[in-house]
Structures are given as structure tokens and as C-alpha cells.
Amino acid sequence: MKITECTIRHLKMKLKEPFTTSFGTFDDKDFLVLEAKDESGTIGWGESVAFHSPWYNEETLQTNWHMLEDFLIPLILNKELQHPDEVNELFKPIRKNNMAKSTIEGAIWDIYAQQTNQSLAAALGGKKDNIEVGISIGIQKSIEDLVALVDGFVNEGYKRMKIKIKPGWDVEVMRTLRETFPDVAFMADANSAYRLTDAETLKQLDAFNLTMIEQPLASDDIIDHAALQKLIDTPICLDESIHSLEDARKAVELGSTKIINIKIGRVGGLTEAKKIHDYCEANDIPVWCGGMLESGIGRAHNVALTTLSNFILPGDTAGSSRYWEKDIIDPEVVVKDGLIEVPQKAGIGYEVNRETIDLFTVAQKTYK
Numbered sequence: 001m002k003i004t005e006c007t008i009r010h011l012k013m014k015l016k017e018p019f020t021t022s023f024g025t026f027d028d029k030d031f032l033v034l035e036a037k038d039e040s041g042t043i044g045w046g047e048s049v050a051f052h053s054p055w056y057n058e059e060t061l062q063t064n065w066h067m068l069e070d071f072l073i074p075l076i077l078n079k080e081l082q083h084p085d086e087v088n089e090l091f092k093p094i095r096k097n098n099m100a101k102s103t104i105e106g107a108i109w110d111i112y113a114q115q116t117n118q119s120l121a122a123a124l125g126g127k128k129d130n131i132e133v134g135i136s137i138g139i140q141k142s143i144e145d146l147v148a149l150v151d152g153f154v155n156e157g158y159k160r161m162k163i164k165i166k167p168g169w170d171v172e173v174m175r176t177l178r179e180t181f182p183d184v185a186f187m188a189d190a191n192s193a194y195r196l197t198d199a200e201t202l203k204q205l206d207a208f209n210l211t212m213i214e215q216p217l218a219s220d221d222i223i224d225h226a227a228l229q230k231l232i233d234t235p236i237c238l239d240e241s242i243h244s245l246e247d248a249r250k251a252v253e254l255g256s257t258k259i260i261n262i263k264i265g266r267v268g269g270l271t272e273a274k275k276i277h278d279y280c281e282a283n284d285i286p287v288w289c290g291g292m293l294e295s296g297i298g299r300a301h302n303v304a305l306t307t308l309s310n311f312i313l314p315g316d317t318a319g320s321s322r323y324w325e326k327d328i329i330d331p332e333v334v335v336k337d338g339l340i341e342v343p344q345k346a347g348i349g350y351e352v353n354r355e356t357i358d359l360f361t362v363a364q365k366t367y368k
């Protein structure tokens, strides 16, 4: 396989509802999509999960465009590749910029799966026919609003509720939810809103039988998380702190994390995601697939990755209709009884709808 052409598109899509985390609110979603073509005309799609602003990590839509245009696409164009794992090696001399790397790596995995006539899930080694999913719920105006939302998602069948928390929107919120829904699987995600000195507050969450607490402390920390885990019973799950297999190994060895949220973009692509998955499986660390409010393209990659055996806990891959009036893939990702059926077609398994994607494209450029 030889990539002969890449097109970067900047898409702007309106979220149905604003999504609020401890670090800010998303209204629109601005992001990049990459279309790669090989010498035989096979087309593969990748999505950048970098946001418009550097809130979640340091990458942005613009830094991703720069990295792709000036460094990553030139490394790939017209190079003979046997397997997408080689992309991970080719990109090693370039430090970080994982979301940019993942964008093009994902498109190459899609092409590879099509050329070997298998679903992306099968190409990765996944065996599940369907995957279990939960949902991530942003910070609301009032606890009553949150209770009503959770009630709706429980009725829709989502397998676990992830509640965004921050100082002042934490203990009483989780207490109310636990009292109202005694049997629902809840977890909390702080997106780095606390410090080790907040351990007493976080300790109070132990009373609510949470499946885990995600990234309570600083986004680059694994030392204080290890100290915190000794003080609280709720298992800690790292998100922001894990960028590679090496990060995962160090965090597990230090006792900073008992569960890992794997995001394909954050770790630089599917090859690295699979390595982290395999390491965690060998070390009895359950993993699950995180979300970045993706369009259908990124969502399809998440579905495929989640078919690997150690994705034991439900992920954040909710259905397309949770986010968009109209997604850019056909069919859209549908959740029924908390399950997504894994597409069997070759590649990512969904068709990118050219008419819809054109509607949301605000800029594009082709490289060959």
C-alpha cells in the first residue's frame, strides 16, 4: 500500500446540546478530518480529536493542521507500507502531537482493512459482534436537571453513567444520584480539577460505590495520583496522563491507576492503543474506550477498537444522535439497550456521506 494523496478538511458541526466539563463548555465542534487515497484508489478516513482550543491537552485544530501538512503527510506520501504498524515507527522521530499522528494513522488502518477485506475491528484483532457503551454527562445548571437527564439515559439502556464533576459540583451531586438510582453504575470524571490537598473531598465519594473516578488530579501527573489512590477506595482511572504504552506501564507500576481510559488520539493512534490494551490485559488492568465528542468517523474507529478483549468496561461511545442532528456517516452509530452492533463491512464499516460532509466543511486542502 502506498498513499498517493491526502485531503485535510476543517469541519464545523453544531452540538445538539452544549457539553460542559470542569475546564470549559463546548457549543460547536471544530475539527479536522483526513481522507487518504492509495495508488489503487482505495480511500480511508481519519478524524483528529484535537479541539479548537488547547483545554484538554496542548493540541489544537491548527497545530494538527500544521503537523500534518509540514511533517506527517510528507513522511507518508508515496512510501511503500506493508502494515499500518509501520506508521507508528515512521512517526517516532517527531515528538508528541499524538492527535495529529493518529488522524493519518487511522485513515491508513481503514485502507489496510479494506485491502485485506476485513472490518477494522477484525484487522485490529477484535472478536466482539457488539460492544457495551455508557454515556458521559456534562455539568448541568441544577441537580434536578442532571437527575432528569440520567433518568432518560437509564431508560435508553446505557450501561453506565459518567458524571462530570468539579469542586462544588461533586459530593452532593453524587449523593443525590446514588440515592435516586441505587442500582445504576456511576463513575465521576474530574478532568484534573482537584489537587492532592482535596483528598478529603474525594474520600467522601467512597460512600457512593462509584465504578471509578477519572483523572481527579493534574493532567500531567502520575505521582500524586498514586498517593491519592492510597487514601481513597474508589479506583482511579487515568485519562489525560496516559500518552503511550510507556506512560501506562509507569502509572500501573506506581499504583497511580487501576483502570485505563484509552483514547486513540491521545495515545497517537490505533497501534499504540492496541499496545496499551495488550499490556493492560497481561497485567489485569481493565480498559475502556474514551470519547472526544467525535463525528461518525472517529466514532467508527472507537467502535472497532472496543471489540478487543480487554475492553471490559462500557466506553463513552454514545450513539450519533446524542451529539448531532445529522452525523456524517451512513448509517449513523445507533445504541440499542446499551449496545452498538459492530459493522462487518470492510474498513471502518460505515460510509462517509459526501453531501453531508461538504455541508460542514469550512476549509480543505489536498496534498499529493
Ligand SMILES: O=C(O)CCC(=O)c1ccccc1C(=O)O
Pocket (backbone or CB within 6 Å): 021, 056, 135, 136, 189, 191, 239, 290, 291, 292, 293, 294, 316, 318
Ligand atoms: O461523549 C464523549 O465523547 C465523551 C465526553 C467526555 O467525557 C470528554 C469530552 C471532551 C473532552 C474530554 C472528555 C473526557 O473524557 O474527559
Ligand SMILES: [Mg+2]
Pocket (backbone or CB within 6 Å): 189, 191, 214, 215, 239, 240, 261, 290
Ligand atoms: Mg476524561
